[in-house]
Amino acid sequence: MADGPNDPSANTPRALLWLITLAVPLAIIASCEGFARVALSSGAAPDPKLTLVDIPRFFERTEIDGRPHYRIAHDEVYSRRGVVFDAEKPPDTLRVFCLGGSASAGWPHPPREIYSAYLEQGLQRAFPDKRIQVINASAHAYAAYRVRLIFDQVIELDPDLIVLWSGNNEFLEKRTYLPTRETLEPLLDVANRLAMFRVARAWLGPRLFPDNALSGEQRQHTAYSVWSKIRQVALALRTDPEQFAQVKNHYRLSIESMVERAAESGVPVVLVSVPVNLRDWHPNVSQNALSGKDRVAWKIRYDAGQVALLRGDPQLAIQRFREALATDPGHAETHFLLARALEQAGDPTGALPHYERARYLDYNPFRAIPDFNASLREIAARYPGAYLADAEAAFATASAPYAPGFELFLDYVHPTREGNLIVAETVFDRIVEDELLGRAGVEDFLTSPRVDYDESRDLTLQLAMILLFAMMHQDESLVARAKDYASPREPHLEIADAVLRVFPEAMEVERERLLGRDVDPARAKLAAANVDHFYRVRFPLLQEVGASDARD
Numbered sequence: 249m250a251d252g253p254n255d256p257s258a259n260t261p262r263a264l265l266w267l268i269t270l271a272v273p274l275a276i277i278a279s280c281e282g283f284a285r286v287a288l289s290s291g292a293a294p295d296p297k298l299t300l301v302d303i304p305r306f307f308e309r310t311e312i313d314g315r316p317h318y319r320i321a322h323d324e325v326y327s328r329r330g331v332v333f334d335a336e337k338p339p340d341t342l343r344v345f346c347l348g349g350s351a352s353a354g355w356p357h358p359p360r361e362i363y364s365a366y367l368e369q370g371l372q373r374a375f376p377d378k379r380i381q382v383i384n385a386s387a388h389a390y391a392a393y394r395v396r397l398i399f400d401q402v403i404e405l406d407p408d409l410i411v412l413w414s415g416n417n418e419f420l421e422k423r424t425y426l427p428t429r430e431t432l433e434p435l436l437d438v439a440n441r442l443a444m445f446r447v448a449r450a451w452l453g454p455r456l457f458p459d460n461a462l463s464g465e466q467r468q469h470t471a472y473s474v475w476s477k478i479r480q481v482a483l484a485l486r487t488d489p490e491q492f493a494q495v496k497n498h499y500r501l502s503i504e505s506m507v508e509r510a511a512e513s514g515v516p517v518v519l520v521s522v523p524v525n526l527r528d529w530h531p532n533v534s535q536n537a538l539s540g541k542d543r544v545a546w547k548i549r550y551d552a553g554q555v556a557l558l559r560g561d562p563q564l565a566i567q568r569f570r571e572a573l574a575t576d577p578g579h580a581e582t583h584f585l586l587a588r589a590l591e592q593a594g595d596p597t598g599a600l601p602h603y604e605r606a607r608y609l610d611y612n613p614f615r616a617i618p619d620f621n622a623s624l625r626e627i628a629a630r631y632p633g634a635y636l637a638d639a640e641a642a643f644a645t646a647s648a649p650y651a652p653g654f655e656l657f658l659d660y661v662h663p664t665r666e667g668n669l670i671v672a673e674t675v676f677d678r679i680v681e682d683e684l685l686g687r688a689g690v691e692d693f694l695t696s697p698r699v700d701y702d703e704s705r706d707l708t709l710q711l712a713m714i715l716l717f718a719m720m721h722q723d724e725s726l727v728a729r730a731k732d733y734a735s736p737r738e739p740h741l742e743i744a745d746a747v748l749r750v751f752p753e754a755m756e757v758e759r760e761r762l763l764g765r766d767v768d769p770a771r772a773k774l775a776a777a778n779v780d781h782f783y784r785v786r787f788p789l790l791q792e793v794g795a796s797d798a799r800d
Contacts, residue, residue: 326355345407377689527591
């Protein structure tokens with residue numbers, strides 16, 4: 249009997265043909281993907297916004313007493329601290345990784361005086377039956393997209409919890425984002441998970457879009473970053489609205505990707521909102537949008553506000569700065585000085601929004617902008633495995649009614665010892681309240697910081713601060729700090745003496761100019777030349793390389 253039209257056996261060859269037709273290309277794709285994964289090795293990172301290639305191994309295996317361990321092996325992750333931990337997590341051990349930039353690393357404090365060390369002490373007390381490992385794998389000047397490179401390796405090291413404190417370094421590396429549509433970002437993110445795509449991107453990206461490619465091995469354009477701050481250069485990443493939006497979007501995507509991958513592994517993530525020095529740190533670059541007569545009129549009001557502050561008349565200063573802002577509301581330094589005038593007039597609460605605005609309008613940002621903390625709060629609210637440790641709010645409470653300043657910060661973002669304790673307690677509270685490591689034996693944070701450590705006498709730390717104050721044109725703070733350390737008692741801090749030979753005179757010349765006094769042109773020229781010479785002596789290589797980079 250002939251097969252009928254509905255006989256299943258008649259469709260068998262056709263089904264087999266379709267199966268072969270589908271299976272062959274899938275097998276080819278799978279083989280190519282397998283070869284790509286082998287070829288990629290450390291290769292390229294799955295970043296949707298940048299081509300990051302040559303990713304190093306941040307951790308290396310080593311033997312200690314015959315047992316396998318990992319050690320932090322990358323210079324930028326503070327390998328000199330000698331951090332090592334068991335390759336196989338011992339029983340009854342809770343392993344916490346802390347990731348972020350230099351603020352998270354506790355720089356420039358010694359390792360025992362950083363927030364992760366305090367956190368470990370607190371957690372050990374809260375979980376006495378467990379061995380607590382708090383491993384700080386934060387990296388110097390790493391943006392969130394670089395922190396993600398470390399995270400991708402940390403997630404394979406059996407963590408029980410990951411703490412992310414990142415956001416101060418998103419504008420440091422010079423780069424250009426390619427135009428993109430937000431609707432295509434999920435598709436690009438999926439494509440980036442394929443090794444084949446990343447291999448092709450690693451090869452083609454630097455050739456086709458060199459300004460969108462960075463090495464994963466070392467931070468790039470570090471000299472440019474220093475030069476741009478010394479010369480107070482407005483960055484394209486901040487001044488170009490599209491690039492600025494891309495920076496904010498890239499930060500959010502980087503944090504989200506870490507939270508999502510941690511959730512896949514069943515690892516909770518604590519997101520630390522980023523506190524910054526608002527009260528005692530001037531914005532680095534203030535952009536003036538005016539020209540011609542409007543600019544002249546603005547300058548008269550702005551200078552009049554400064555003169556009123558110098559003469560101790562905060563009410564008049566407030567009036568003049570408000571007039572200046574009426575014509576140019578985007579000038580960061582005007583907001584900062586208005587905040588100071590409001591404080592002097594007894595209104596610290598009214599000063600807060602202007603300190604915030606000054607931080608946001610800085611066109612060479614080196615402090616986390618408010619958008620980043622808004623992203624952290626939104627992500628923590630949306631993802632079940634993400635938890636917010638609101639350090640920004642804790643610092644605001646600790647400094648109230650004033651904005652956070654030098655009482656909690658060494659400089660612009662690096663906390664004092666007291667600030668590190670606040671961050672540790674804020675993270676501790678989140679861990680204990682949400683039982684992220686299980687039920688704690690005690691719920692109150694208590695540590696025993698060393699009584700023999702005084703950061704004001706830590707001369708290595710103070711030298712770093714003096715250099716930072718100089719580089720970022722914090723002249724008032726620079727001179728005040730130099731006066732504390734320029735004495736025969738500390739001869740090796742001769743930079744303090746160099747500061748006092750140069751900057752007070754330059755500041756006095758500017759003060760006399762503002763007050764309308766006659767200033768000898770030769771004296772003014774010499775003061776400016778001495779300041780320029782100071783920078784050339786203190787940052788010679790960085791200036792030279794940075795200037796060359798800026799011309800490219």
